[in-house]
Protein backbone atom coordinates (compact mmCIF):
# COMPACT_ATOMS: atom_id res chain seq x y z
CA UNK A 1 0.00 0.00 0.00
CA UNK A 2 1.39 3.39 -0.91
CA UNK A 3 2.18 6.15 1.53
CA UNK A 4 -0.78 8.14 0.34
CA UNK A 5 -3.17 5.21 0.49
CA UNK A 6 -2.09 4.51 4.03
CA UNK A 7 -2.51 8.15 5.02
CA UNK A 8 -5.97 8.18 3.53
CA UNK A 9 -6.84 4.92 5.23
CA UNK A 10 -5.74 6.38 8.54
CA UNK A 11 -7.86 9.45 8.05
CA UNK A 12 -10.77 7.23 7.11
CA UNK A 13 -10.40 5.37 10.36
CA UNK A 14 -10.33 8.60 12.31
CA UNK A 15 -13.35 9.89 10.51
CA UNK A 16 -15.30 6.77 11.28
CA UNK A 17 -14.25 7.12 14.90
CA UNK A 18 -15.93 10.51 14.98
CA UNK A 19 -13.12 12.89 14.13
CA UNK A 20 -15.56 15.22 12.37
CA UNK A 21 -17.14 18.13 14.17
CA UNK A 22 -14.40 18.22 16.73
CA UNK A 23 -14.71 20.61 19.62
CA UNK A 24 -11.79 19.94 21.89
CA UNK A 25 -8.70 17.79 21.71
CA UNK A 26 -5.95 15.63 23.16
CA UNK A 27 -2.57 14.28 22.28
CA UNK A 28 -2.43 10.99 20.50
CA UNK A 29 0.90 9.22 20.84
CA UNK A 30 3.19 8.43 17.95
CA UNK A 31 2.38 5.10 16.46
CA UNK A 32 5.57 4.57 14.51
CA UNK A 33 9.16 5.60 14.12
CA UNK A 34 10.10 7.52 11.04
CA UNK A 35 12.93 5.98 9.06
CA UNK A 36 14.74 7.83 6.32
CA UNK A 37 13.99 6.84 2.78
CA UNK A 38 14.06 8.57 -0.54
CA UNK A 39 10.89 8.14 -2.54
CA UNK A 40 10.65 8.78 -6.24
CA UNK A 41 9.34 12.07 -7.47
CA UNK A 42 5.74 12.43 -8.58
CA UNK A 43 4.13 15.21 -10.51
CA UNK A 44 0.79 16.37 -9.23
CA UNK A 45 -0.73 19.57 -10.54
CA UNK A 46 -1.47 22.16 -7.90
CA UNK A 47 -2.62 25.72 -8.10
CA UNK A 48 0.19 28.18 -8.47
CA UNK A 49 0.01 31.77 -7.46
CA UNK A 50 3.23 32.84 -9.07
CA UNK A 51 5.11 31.91 -12.18
CA UNK A 52 8.51 30.36 -11.76
CA UNK A 53 10.17 32.77 -14.15
CA UNK A 54 13.72 33.48 -13.17
CA UNK A 55 14.22 37.10 -12.21
CA UNK A 56 17.62 38.40 -11.14
CA UNK A 57 18.02 38.41 -7.38
CA UNK A 58 20.34 40.27 -5.10
CA UNK A 59 23.29 37.99 -5.66
CA UNK A 60 25.93 37.26 -4.70
CA UNK A 61 24.68 37.54 -1.18
CA UNK A 62 27.33 38.72 1.23
CA UNK A 63 28.53 35.94 3.47
CA UNK A 64 26.20 36.06 6.43
CA UNK A 65 27.52 36.15 9.92
CA UNK A 66 25.25 33.94 11.98
CA UNK A 67 26.17 35.62 15.24
CA UNK A 68 22.98 36.44 17.11
CA UNK A 69 22.95 40.04 18.16
CA UNK A 70 19.69 41.12 19.72
CA UNK A 71 17.40 39.79 22.43
CA UNK A 72 13.61 39.93 22.61
CA UNK A 73 11.49 38.90 25.56
CA UNK A 74 8.62 36.51 24.98
CA UNK A 75 5.86 36.85 27.57
CA UNK A 76 5.96 33.29 28.87
CA UNK A 77 2.92 33.73 31.08
CA UNK A 78 0.92 34.85 28.05
CA UNK A 79 2.30 31.94 26.05
CA UNK A 80 1.19 29.48 28.71
CA UNK A 81 -2.22 31.14 28.90
CA UNK A 82 -2.58 30.64 25.14
CA UNK A 83 -2.20 26.91 25.69
CA UNK A 84 1.25 26.79 24.14
CA UNK A 85 4.44 25.09 25.25
CA UNK A 86 6.51 27.16 27.66
CA UNK A 87 9.53 26.28 29.82
CA UNK A 88 7.55 27.55 32.82
CA UNK A 89 5.02 24.72 32.45
CA UNK A 90 7.08 21.66 31.54
CA UNK A 91 4.40 19.25 32.77
CA UNK A 92 1.48 20.85 30.93
CA UNK A 93 -0.44 18.53 28.61
CA UNK A 94 0.68 20.43 25.54
CA UNK A 95 4.33 20.05 26.62
CA UNK A 96 3.80 16.31 26.95
CA UNK A 97 2.28 16.19 23.50
CA UNK A 98 5.20 17.94 21.89
CA UNK A 99 7.65 15.73 23.74
CA UNK A 100 6.25 12.87 21.72
CA UNK A 101 6.07 14.80 18.49
CA UNK A 102 9.66 16.06 18.60
CA UNK A 103 11.29 12.77 19.51
CA UNK A 104 11.47 11.16 16.07
CA UNK A 105 12.36 14.49 14.50
CA UNK A 106 15.33 14.95 16.82
CA UNK A 107 16.37 11.39 16.32
CA UNK A 108 16.31 11.84 12.55
CA UNK A 109 18.10 15.16 12.80
CA UNK A 110 21.01 13.65 14.68
CA UNK A 111 21.19 10.26 12.95
CA UNK A 112 24.63 9.31 11.72
CA UNK A 113 26.05 6.59 9.51
CA UNK A 114 23.71 4.73 7.19
CA UNK A 115 20.60 6.26 8.79
CA UNK A 116 21.86 9.83 8.42
CA UNK A 117 19.45 12.14 6.64
CA UNK A 118 20.67 14.92 4.39
CA UNK A 119 19.75 18.23 5.98
CA UNK A 120 17.96 16.34 8.74
CA UNK A 121 18.24 19.35 11.04
CA UNK A 122 16.15 21.43 8.63
CA UNK A 123 12.54 20.76 9.62
CA UNK A 124 9.66 22.41 7.83
CA UNK A 125 6.14 22.54 9.24
CA UNK A 126 3.48 22.79 6.58
CA UNK A 127 -0.04 21.69 5.71
CA UNK A 128 -2.21 21.33 2.66
CA UNK A 129 -4.44 24.31 3.33
CA UNK A 130 -4.39 27.49 5.45
CA UNK A 131 -5.38 27.46 9.10
CA UNK A 132 -4.60 23.84 9.90
CA UNK A 133 -2.22 24.75 12.73
CA UNK A 134 1.21 25.14 11.13
CA UNK A 135 2.33 28.16 13.13
CA UNK A 136 0.92 26.75 16.37
CA UNK A 137 2.81 23.52 15.72
CA UNK A 138 6.05 25.15 14.57
CA UNK A 139 6.26 27.45 17.59
CA UNK A 140 5.43 24.71 20.07
CA UNK A 141 7.89 22.36 18.41
CA UNK A 142 10.66 24.95 18.50
CA UNK A 143 10.05 25.85 22.14
CA UNK A 144 9.84 22.21 23.12
CA UNK A 145 13.09 21.39 21.32
CA UNK A 146 14.80 24.40 22.90
CA UNK A 147 13.91 22.96 26.32
CA UNK A 148 16.18 19.98 25.55
CA UNK A 149 19.67 20.07 26.97
CA UNK A 150 21.46 19.10 23.81
CA UNK A 151 20.00 21.39 21.18
CA UNK A 152 19.79 24.99 20.21
CA UNK A 153 16.88 25.90 18.00
CA UNK A 154 16.31 28.50 15.34
CA UNK A 155 12.66 29.15 14.51
CA UNK A 156 12.38 30.63 11.02
CA UNK A 157 9.18 32.34 9.96
CA UNK A 158 9.23 31.24 6.34
CA UNK A 159 5.57 32.08 5.76
CA UNK A 160 6.90 35.19 4.14
CA UNK A 161 3.61 36.36 2.64
CA UNK A 162 1.62 36.00 5.85
CA UNK A 163 4.11 35.91 8.72
CA UNK A 164 2.67 35.23 12.15
CA UNK A 165 5.41 33.94 14.45
CA UNK A 166 6.35 37.27 16.03
CA UNK A 167 2.74 38.33 16.38
CA UNK A 168 1.81 35.01 17.97
CA UNK A 169 4.65 35.46 20.44
CA UNK A 170 3.47 38.98 21.27
CA UNK A 171 6.44 40.62 19.54
CA UNK A 172 6.46 43.51 17.05
CA UNK A 173 7.35 43.01 13.36
CA UNK A 174 11.06 42.89 12.57
CA UNK A 175 13.28 42.58 9.53
CA UNK A 176 14.29 39.06 8.67
CA UNK A 177 14.70 36.34 6.04
CA UNK A 178 13.37 38.29 3.06
CA UNK A 179 15.56 41.27 3.88
CA UNK A 180 18.65 39.07 3.94
CA UNK A 181 17.74 37.32 0.69
CA UNK A 182 16.95 40.59 -1.06
CA UNK A 183 20.29 42.05 0.01
CA UNK A 184 18.67 44.79 2.11
CA UNK A 185 20.40 43.31 5.15
CA UNK A 186 23.90 42.04 4.59
CA UNK A 187 24.51 40.43 7.96
CA UNK A 188 22.28 37.63 9.17
CA UNK A 189 23.28 38.45 12.73
CA UNK A 190 21.51 41.79 12.38
CA UNK A 191 18.11 40.14 12.03
CA UNK A 192 18.42 37.05 14.23
CA UNK A 193 16.68 37.46 17.55
CA UNK A 194 17.78 35.79 20.74
CA UNK A 195 14.93 35.15 23.15
CA UNK A 196 14.50 34.76 26.87
CA UNK A 197 14.07 31.04 26.17
CA UNK A 198 17.77 30.41 26.39
CA UNK A 199 18.29 28.08 23.46
CA UNK A 200 15.68 29.55 21.15
CA UNK A 201 16.45 32.14 18.47
CA UNK A 202 14.10 33.49 15.83
CA UNK A 203 14.64 34.51 12.24
CA UNK A 204 11.58 36.63 11.38
CA UNK A 205 10.08 36.62 7.89
CA UNK A 206 10.91 40.26 7.28
CA UNK A 207 9.40 42.44 4.59
CA UNK A 208 6.98 40.75 2.18
CA UNK A 209 8.53 40.54 -1.28
CA UNK A 210 6.79 40.07 -4.66
CA UNK A 211 9.45 37.59 -5.75
CA UNK A 212 9.37 35.57 -2.55
CA UNK A 213 9.23 32.24 -4.36
CA UNK A 214 12.25 32.98 -6.51
CA UNK A 215 14.12 34.20 -3.47
CA UNK A 216 13.37 31.06 -1.52
CA UNK A 217 14.57 29.00 -4.50
CA UNK A 218 17.70 31.09 -4.98
CA UNK A 219 21.33 30.18 -4.53
CA UNK A 220 21.42 32.77 -1.75
CA UNK A 221 18.85 30.75 0.17
CA UNK A 222 20.91 27.58 -0.35
CA UNK A 223 23.97 29.27 1.00
CA UNK A 224 22.11 30.77 3.91
CA UNK A 225 20.68 27.41 4.95
CA UNK A 226 23.96 25.62 4.47
CA UNK A 227 25.69 28.13 6.63
CA UNK A 228 23.10 28.05 9.37
CA UNK A 229 22.92 24.25 9.38
CA UNK A 230 26.62 23.50 9.11
CA UNK A 231 27.99 26.13 11.39
CA UNK A 232 26.11 24.85 14.41
CA UNK A 233 25.83 21.06 14.31
CA UNK A 234 23.72 21.04 17.48
CA UNK A 235 21.25 23.46 15.96
CA UNK A 236 17.78 22.42 14.82
CA UNK A 237 16.04 24.77 12.43
CA UNK A 238 12.26 24.76 12.42
CA UNK A 239 10.49 26.53 9.55
CA UNK A 240 6.94 27.78 9.85
CA UNK A 241 5.79 27.77 6.26
CA UNK A 242 2.85 28.55 3.98
CA UNK A 243 0.38 25.83 2.97
CA UNK A 244 1.44 23.49 0.17
CA UNK A 245 -1.59 23.83 -2.06
CA UNK A 246 -2.10 27.57 -2.04
CA UNK A 247 1.23 29.04 -3.07
CA UNK A 248 4.42 27.77 -4.67
CA UNK A 249 6.53 28.99 -1.77
CA UNK A 250 6.06 25.97 0.47
CA UNK A 251 6.98 23.51 -2.27
CA UNK A 252 10.11 25.46 -3.07
CA UNK A 253 11.04 25.59 0.60
CA UNK A 254 10.48 21.87 0.94
CA UNK A 255 13.22 21.18 -1.58
CA UNK A 256 15.76 22.41 0.97
CA UNK A 257 14.44 20.35 3.87
CA UNK A 258 15.56 17.10 5.41
CA UNK A 259 12.25 16.62 7.24
CA UNK A 260 8.76 17.89 6.56
CA UNK A 261 5.99 17.84 9.16
CA UNK A 262 2.55 17.94 7.56
CA UNK A 263 -0.14 19.22 9.88
CA UNK A 264 -3.52 17.73 9.06
CA UNK A 265 -6.60 19.25 10.61
CA UNK A 266 -8.72 16.36 11.80
CA UNK A 267 -12.26 16.33 10.54
CA UNK A 268 -11.65 19.14 8.09
CA UNK A 269 -8.95 18.31 5.57
CA UNK A 270 -10.28 15.99 2.89
CA UNK A 271 -8.49 12.84 1.81
CA UNK A 272 -8.00 14.18 -1.68
CA UNK A 273 -6.41 17.30 -0.30
CA UNK A 274 -3.99 15.34 1.83
CA UNK A 275 -3.06 13.15 -1.13
CA UNK A 276 -2.43 16.16 -3.28
CA UNK A 277 -0.30 17.84 -0.62
CA UNK A 278 1.80 14.72 -0.05
CA UNK A 279 2.37 14.36 -3.76
CA UNK A 280 3.88 17.84 -4.00
CA UNK A 281 6.70 16.93 -1.62
CA UNK A 282 7.42 13.37 -2.63
CA UNK A 283 11.12 14.07 -2.98
CA UNK A 284 11.61 15.11 0.64
CA UNK A 285 13.66 12.52 2.52
CA UNK A 286 11.37 12.30 5.56
CA UNK A 287 7.74 13.24 5.89
CA UNK A 288 5.73 13.04 9.09
CA UNK A 289 2.09 13.70 9.58
CA UNK A 290 0.69 15.36 12.66
CA UNK A 291 -3.01 15.01 13.14
CA UNK A 292 -4.07 18.26 14.75
CA UNK A 293 -7.24 19.11 16.57
CA UNK A 294 -8.18 15.54 17.31
CA UNK A 295 -8.71 13.91 20.64
CA UNK A 296 -9.69 10.50 21.74
CA UNK A 297 -11.68 10.16 24.94
CA UNK A 298 -12.15 7.04 26.98
CA UNK A 299 -15.13 6.01 24.85
CA UNK A 300 -13.02 6.15 21.74
CA UNK A 301 -14.56 9.24 20.19
CA UNK A 302 -12.48 12.16 19.03
CA UNK A 303 -12.90 15.72 20.01
CA UNK A 304 -10.89 18.92 20.41
CA UNK A 305 -7.27 19.72 19.77
CA UNK A 306 -4.39 17.34 19.80
CA UNK A 307 -1.74 15.60 17.81
CA UNK A 308 -0.81 12.22 16.53
CA UNK A 309 1.72 10.90 14.11
CA UNK A 310 0.42 8.83 11.28
CA UNK A 311 2.47 5.71 10.73
CA UNK A 312 1.46 6.26 7.14
CA UNK A 313 3.43 9.47 7.12
CA UNK A 314 6.72 7.66 7.18
CA UNK A 315 8.64 8.29 4.06
CA UNK A 316 8.72 5.36 1.74
CA UNK A 317 8.50 4.60 -1.90
CA UNK A 318 4.90 4.87 -2.97
Ligand SMILES: Nc1ncnc2c1ncn2[C@@H]1O[C@H](COP(=O)(O)OP(=O)(O)OP(=O)(O)O)[C@@H](O)[C@H]1O
Nearest residue numbers: 129130131132133134135136137243292293305306
Ligand atom coordinates in the same frame (compact mmCIF):
# COMPACT_ATOMS: atom_id res chain seq x y z
N1 LIG B 1 -3.70 22.01 18.63
C1 LIG B 1 -4.21 23.22 18.79
N2 LIG B 1 -4.69 23.59 19.99
C2 LIG B 1 -5.24 24.81 20.17
N3 LIG B 1 -5.35 25.76 19.23
C3 LIG B 1 -4.88 25.45 18.00
C4 LIG B 1 -4.28 24.19 17.73
N4 LIG B 1 -3.90 24.19 16.43
C5 LIG B 1 -4.24 25.39 15.93
N5 LIG B 1 -4.83 26.14 16.87
C6 LIG B 1 -5.38 27.50 16.66
O1 LIG B 1 -6.00 27.51 15.38
C7 LIG B 1 -5.76 28.75 14.72
C8 LIG B 1 -5.03 28.49 13.38
O2 LIG B 1 -3.76 27.97 13.71
P1 LIG B 1 -2.44 28.49 12.99
O3 LIG B 1 -2.43 29.96 12.84
O4 LIG B 1 -1.31 27.84 13.70
O5 LIG B 1 -2.67 27.83 11.57
P2 LIG B 1 -1.77 28.00 10.27
O6 LIG B 1 -1.85 26.70 9.56
O7 LIG B 1 -0.44 28.50 10.64
O8 LIG B 1 -2.59 29.12 9.49
P3 LIG B 1 -2.08 29.95 8.21
O9 LIG B 1 -2.20 29.02 7.04
O10 LIG B 1 -3.06 31.09 8.16
O11 LIG B 1 -0.66 30.36 8.46
C9 LIG B 1 -4.95 29.60 15.67
O12 LIG B 1 -5.82 30.44 16.39
C10 LIG B 1 -4.30 28.58 16.59
O13 LIG B 1 -4.01 29.13 17.86
Ligand SMILES: [Mg+2]
Nearest residue numbers: 134135159164
Ligand atom coordinates in the same frame (compact mmCIF):
# COMPACT_ATOMS: atom_id res chain seq x y z
MG1 LIG C 1 0.66 30.14 9.99
